[in-house]
Structures are given as C-alpha cells and as structure tokens.
Amino acid sequence: LMVWLRRTTHYLFIVVVAVNSTLLTINAGDYIFYTDWAWTSFVVFSIAQSTMLVAGAIYYMLFTGVPGTATYYATIMTIYTWVAKGAWFALGYPMDFITVPVWIPSAMLLDLTYWATRRNKHAAIIIGGTLVGLSLPIFNMINLLLVRDPLEMAFKYPRPTLPPYMTPIEPQVGKFYNSPVALGSGAGAVLSVPIAALGAKLNTWTYRWMAA
16 A cells, blocks of 8 residues: 555656646746747746756656656656647637747756666766756757747737736847857756756655655
C-alpha cells in the first residue's frame, strides 16, 4: 500500500507542477513578456522558463531514474499550453497571440546528460542544469522570430485584464543590453544549476515524507 501511495503522490506532484508551470507561462509570460514587452524582457522570461523547466524535469527524471522522462515532462507542459492557445483562439484572438515556449529540446539535453553519465545525479544537476539554461533562450529566440510581429499583436489585441498603466509601449531594443539571448543564456546557466539541485532535493524530501 505504501509503495502504491508513494508512487501515486509522485505522479500527482508531477501533474500539479506541470499544470502550474503552464499556467505561469500563460498568465505571466506570454502576454507581458512575449507580446507586450517582447524584446526588453526576454532575459527575465528566459531565466524564469529555464529554472521552471529544470526544477520539474529533474524531479521527474530522478524519480523514475529513466532518461527520457524530462522530455516527457516538457511535452506535457507544451501540450497544456497549446490547449490554452486553442482556447484563446476560440475566444477570437489570433494564434500568434500566445507563443508556446520551446521546452522540449532543452529537456532532451538534460536527458542526454543523465544517460551519457550513466545516471549520475550530480552530473545531471551541474551539466544538465547548465545546458538547459544555455539552450532555452536560444531556442526561444528562434521561436519568437518565427512569430508575426509580436508588438503588432500586443497593440491590436491587448491583454483583457491589463490595467491602463501597463499599456504596451515600444521597447527600446539594445538600450539596456546588446544581446538578450547571450545575457539570458549566461544568467540562465548560472541559476539553473542551484534550481536543479533544489528539484533533486525535493525528490528526496518527498520520499522521506511518504515514508514517515
């Protein structure tokens, strides 16, 4: 019974984390960072997405012990976000209004690290966490460049709940930093490692809580 209860709790946590990660992206990410403030806040969005992905992905991967589960976790988040994207489209907004972040390739790098190091947890945290932080801003920028002018989307279809003082303004590209991808990758690589360690520790804490 305890084994079944423990596994059920783990899977429940995985679903809860994935759903909440998706909601965080939709509510705090896409409208404000990916459309209204697309270029100036790209670094903030990159760091948030990198750390959010690596925490849940490494938790899931270390729980199963099977390389590939981090990619599965990222796929769950992607599917949830595409469903939400379809819901907004049904409300009359354009498909480009919500840009789904590219989580899967970065999660694949985490899985490959875990597999190549023969399931070494510490290598997954240090190397895998670094790779996730480095790669996610690159993939997201490629993704964003393929979207129809995000600033135009922000002006034509403002966020319904956006207060007047948050009305979209044209960002000053290059005013604060020259390369949002480089800055996002650098900061993400540094911050994703301790967050990955936290995700791994959460796995241990969950086991201890269920065993008590």
